[in-house]
Amino acid sequence: MKITGIEAIPFAIPYRKPLRFASGEVHAAEHVLVRVHTDDGVVGVAEAPPRPFTYGETQAGVAAVIEKIFAPQLVGLSLLERETMAARLARTVGNPAAKAAIDMAVWDALGRTLDVQVTELLGGYTDRMRVSHMLGFDEPAAMVAEAERMRAGHGITTFKVKVGRRPVALDTAVVRALRDGLGDDVELYVDGNRGWTAAESAVAMKEMADLGLLFAEELCPADDVLGRRWLVSQLDVPFIADESAVTPADVTREVLAGSATAVSVKTARTGFTRSQRVHHLAEGLGLEVVMGNQIDGQLGSVCTVAFGAAYRLTSRRAGELSNFLDMSDDLLTEPLDIRDGELAIRPGAGLGVDIDPAKLEHYRQDA
Structure with missing residues (x-):
């Protein structure tokens, strides 16, 4: 070996x-x-x-x-x-x-x-996860149409909406259009990729307060220390630390500072070994955890679901597992298949895939 x-x-x-x-x-x-x-x-x-x-x-x-x-x-x-x-x-x-x-x-x-399957080596809690689909910047009608295609074709009912544009109203209008177009039976959450200021984020979240959002993620920069702490203190939904909380030390810093109340685990940046440590820390702190996506291909998505399915905490929420659908092709001999809004781990030893x-x-x- x-x-x-x-x-x-x-x-x-x-x-x-x-x-x-x-x-x-x-x-x-x-x-x-x-x-x-x-x-x-x-x-x-x-x-x-x-x-x-x-x-x-x-x-x-x-x-x-x-x-x-x-x-x-x-x-x-x-x-x-x-x-x-x-x-x-x-x-x-x-x-x-x-x-x-x-x-x-x-x-x-x-x-x-x-x-042995990697999921079994890690924890073996389940063999599949619900899927969340990321919606990138576009006009409201186009984003609603994409979400409807994902729901009709793959059964996906959780959507992560990219926000962070200026003016703020561009994005709040999109999220409202998604809620109106998709109804109340879908889960929506927003990710700003640090695009707004803390003040803009507060205005946006108030405008969307009636839309039943699940989470807010990285709406403003983490290095705006006081602004972000002020923002998180007034939100009534969990605030996900993503690129600001990569390591266990980062997670500890952001949570104890009052700058985050949830965390995104991305195997593409912490592998399985360091992701385990972030997971265990989040479990001990009582944090919500979302399995994130670094715009992975199918192989990266296999890694994400292998880790997310291994633990009860990471499998509770829909994982960001569908970005490979935006690619024109991939490297795997057997393509992944999202059915009924879920992605299952692959059978076979290890990750169960071949190039x-x-x-x-x-x-x-x-x-």
């Missing part, structure tokens, strides 16, 4: 339409496929989705740091030496998606070696 090599393969798959939100805009999934090889001939896989406008990583940077820095430090270690791996990766500052992908590929390789070699050859960027 020793690691003999780690590959980082950049690939790019266009989105069906540009995805727009307050912190950036993307036209293609320019991700990195990570493969961890062992001396038993097992290969574990995971996906690193760089987000330069949030964490500063680029596709080229992820591939370079894995191949030049991380791989030499980890080759020779056993798949079970995760604490040693984490300590060595921690020597290098930042690079959350690169570190997370290596960690998840190691877990996948371990599951394949032991012939289609022809598709990888077609989309890879280093050939």
